Amino acid sequence: xxSVTQLDSHVSVSEGTPVLLRCNYSSSYSPSLFWYVQHPNKxxxxxxxxTSAATLVKGINxxxxxxxxxxxxxxxxxxxxxxxDAAEYFCVVSAWMDSSYKLIFGSGTRLLVRP
Amino acid sequence: AAGVIQxxxxxxxxxxxxxxxxxxxxPRHDTVYWxxxxxxxxxxxxxxxxxxxxxxxxxxxxxxxxQQFSDYHSELNMSSLELGDSALYFCASSTNTGREGETQYFGPGTRLLVL
Numbered sequence: 712x713x714s715v716t717q718l719d720s721h722v723s724v725s726e727g728t729p730v731l732l733r734c735n736y737s738s739s740y741s742p743s744l745f746w747y748v749q750h751p752n753k754x755x756x757x758x759x760x761x762t763s764a765a766t767l768v769k770g771i772n773x774x775x776x777x778x779x780x781x782x783x784x785x786x787x788x789x790x791x792x793x794x795x796d797a798a799e800y801f802c803v804v805s806a807w808m809d810s811s812y813k814l815i816f817g818s819g820t821r822l823l824v825r826p
Numbered sequence: 827a828a829g830v831i832q833x834x835x836x837x838x839x840x841x842x843x844x845x846x847x848x849x850x851x852x853p854r855h856d857t858v859y860w861x862x863x864x865x866x867x868x869x870x871x872x873x874x875x876x877x878x879x880x881x882x883x884x885x886x887x888x889x890x891x892x893q894q895f896s897d898y899h900s901e902l903n904m905s906s907l908e909l910g911d912s913a914l915y916f917c918a919s920s921t922n923t924g925r926e927g928e929t930q931y932f933g934p935g936t937r938l939l940v941l
Binding site: 743747752755757763811813814816818819 | 830882916928929930935
């Protein structure tokens with residue numbers, strides 16, 4: 712069965728330092744992967760997605776993620792954190808289940824940005 | 827750009843009451859999905875519609891029903907509300923159901939509180 716595992720429930724960084732949010736996936740083939748961000752009391756916003764094109768995917772707000780098949784990882788990075796990046800981040804895989812594709816969410820990583 | 831619209835944004839009901847949540851997809855999107863996100867949880871898929879027909883069903887309680895109308899908007903009807911139904915309900919829309927990698931665009935959510 713396909714799944715995603717977000718390795719950290721909370722990540723805390725200082726403003727201006729790099730961000731790394733880790734995600735590992737489990738799939739029998741090369742899946743479609745997404746990162747969504749959810750700010751407090753807000754909806755889910757798509758940051759970026761991977762669909763078997765370039766392995767390095769650039770998203771909005773300076774975020775990017777690299778698909779590494781050998782490591783079954785799809786980690787999200789940003790060179791320099793901003794206070795506005797504080798939010799919950801979900802790694803998501805599009806999985807074939809019960810005769811259709813469904814989005815399977817990771818458990819989320821809460822990013823805290825210290826001044 | 828137009829986004830997914832959900833109404834109401836907040837709703838307070840008492841146990842055993844009914845509630846109706848509405849979702850207006852992005853123009854020209856023909857597929858609508860409903861998700862439930864409990865406190866501290868990741869979103870769980872409830873049900874989806876493609877071209878006004880139910881296309882997929884997840885963990886939607888029998889007390890809930892939904893439909894998609896000719897203008898592609900969707901309504902989630904919830905009856906005999908229970909305390910455990912308190913959650914954030916997301917609607918998402920996309921074009922063409924059943925395709926891997928299809929991006930779902932989420933609305934801001936309706937926060938339901940059952941007292």
